[in-house]
Amino acid sequence: MAEAGPRPLPNDLDALWMPFTANRAFKSAPRLLVAAEGMYYTSHDGRRILDGAAGMWCCNAGHGRASITRAIQAQAEEMDFAPPFQMGHPKAFELASRVADLLPGDLSRVFFTNSGSEAADTALKIAIAYHRLRGEGARTRLIGRERGYHGVGFGGMSVGGIANNRKFFGALLPGVDHLPHTHDPARAFTRGQPETGAERADELERLVALHDPSTIAAVIVEPVAGSTGVLVPPEGYLEALRRICDRHGILLIFDEVITGFGRLGAAFAAERFGIVPDLITMAKGLTNGAVPMGAVAVREGIYQAFMAGAAENAIELFHGYTYSAHPLACAAGLATLDLYRDEALFERARRLEPHFEAAAHRLRGSAHVVDIRNLGLVAGIELAPIPGKPGARGYDAFVKCYEAGLLARVTGDILALSPPLIAETCQIDEIFGTIGAVLAGLD
Numbered sequence: 001m002a003e004a005g006p007r008p009l010p011n012d013l014d015a016l017w018m019p020f021t022a023n024r025a026f027k028s029a030p031r032l033l034v035a036a037e038g039m040y041y042t043s044h045d046g047r048r049i050l051d052g053a054a055g056m057w058c059c060n061a062g063h064g065r066a067s068i069t070r071a072i073q074a075q076a077e078e079m080d081f082a083p084p085f086q087m088g089h090p091k092a093f094e095l096a097s098r099v100a101d102l103l104p105g106d107l108s109r110v111f112f113t114n115s116g117s118e119a120a121d122t123a124l125k126i127a128i129a130y131h132r133l134r135g136e137g138a139r140t141r142l143i144g145r146e147r148g149y150h151g152v153g154f155g156g157m158s159v160g161g162i163a164n165n166r167k168f169f170g171a172l173l174p175g176v177d178h179l180p181h182t183h184d185p186a187r188a189f190t191r192g193q194p195e196t197g198a199e200r201a202d203e204l205e206r207l208v209a210l211h212d213p214s215t216i217a218a219v220i221v222e223p224v225a226g227s228t229g230v231l232v233p234p235e236g237y238l239e240a241l242r243r244i245c246d247r248h249g250i251l252l253i254f255d256e257v258i259t260g261f262g263r264l265g266a267a268f269a270a271e272r273f274g275i276v277p278d279l280i281t282m283a284k285g286l287t288n289g290a291v292p293m294g295a296v297a298v299r300e301g302i303y304q305a306f307m308a309g310a311a312e313n314a315i316e317l318f319h320g321y322t323y324s325a326h327p328l329a330c331a332a333g334l335a336t337l338d339l340y341r342d343e344a345l346f347e348r349a350r351r352l353e354p355h356f357e358a359a360a361h362r363l364r365g366s367a368h369v370v371d372i373r374n375l376g377l378v379a380g381i382e383l384a385p386i387p388g389k390p391g392a393r394g395y396d397a398f399v400k401c402y403e404a405g406l407l408a409r410v411t412g413d414i415l416a417l418s419p420p421l422i423a424e425t426c427q428i429d430e431i432f433g434t435i436g437a438v439l440a441g442l443d
């Protein structure tokens, strides 16, 4: 771990255009992180910051894991880069097999990307190409969901349902429609999955009737919507989507960029919910956030359709990235999956869930709190907005949490908590205790 203690700020913050950031507000009062170990970051002013967000839903095994560092270092010394087109390297195959071992059903083939956004776009492209190869080339429509987040590529943005992420960027992809989101304020303070609301999946039947199934390629949803502020699916909802997709030959894509790798107390949300989607996208926890990497897993039949659709020595899928299965990412991924297995971190998350849920819901009654939602080691604390200033209270809470030594995530007026799966119960208590104290002092 780098030496803790106050550090000088870099003297020029101007050149960096920061992503999804209020650049001017940040640069006038910067928050820089300079080191990380276990459950804690160190801030540039030498403070210990409890990580209530696993970085950004990434570092499920906690920070500074020596075995991951060593694996990356050893790989960099052995071989820095190998071209992924028409060439390969051993760890790419090994990691794909290891990921496949974690997947449910016959999700058996894995395509590597460098991010969740690339994984989402890759999955959408595979879905459309798959139908074409099977002689159903009219199936090009994609269906996402209001309040969904699938990254920032044009595909993911188009099926996504967060207005600010879409409205600046033109007409987006044609032929996209959206399901309604699953949030119902009448069910505020539900612990875990709401018992009612599954009928929102029936909207898919309406869209199918409107567009005709012969035009629809895929439906993509996050099993638990994360970035929009933690929306837990009602009981039976995901099952109903699966049934409707099956009925009409539509592929079901689970975007598990957040929910993958133990966040819900199982390798994937698909396992937790007992549903086998046709494709799963993943990223973040795949390498514990240490090296950028994403992936798309597909069911055997999808892969085989591509194999059958091309001559023996022809390229079957005209898609890929220079850094697909980058050796450093593969090394980090393998070391990460070893940690998850050796420390039984997915099971640990499941064991911690009741404590986490109880701690989160103790904030009911705290100032400004209008809803608390949770599943696995994810919780959303929704605050009442300041009239006329949506997001201002959430941002204020986020900054004050940071000043009080806690890293949370904020979306609008919703705080999202998703600590590393190595969290101790006292650290979970500290996360929600700090939030409670901060809320008590907020306007």
Ligand SMILES: Cc1ncc(COP(=O)(O)O)c(C=O)c1O
Pocket (backbone or CB within 6 Å): 114, 115, 116, 117, 118, 120, 149, 150, 151, 152, 222, 226, 227, 255, 256, 257, 258, 283, 284
């Ligand atoms: C469900 C989901 N999909 C896709 C993405 C995009 O991932 P990335 O930021 O790695 O491109 C995210 C990021 O938070 C996500 O939560």
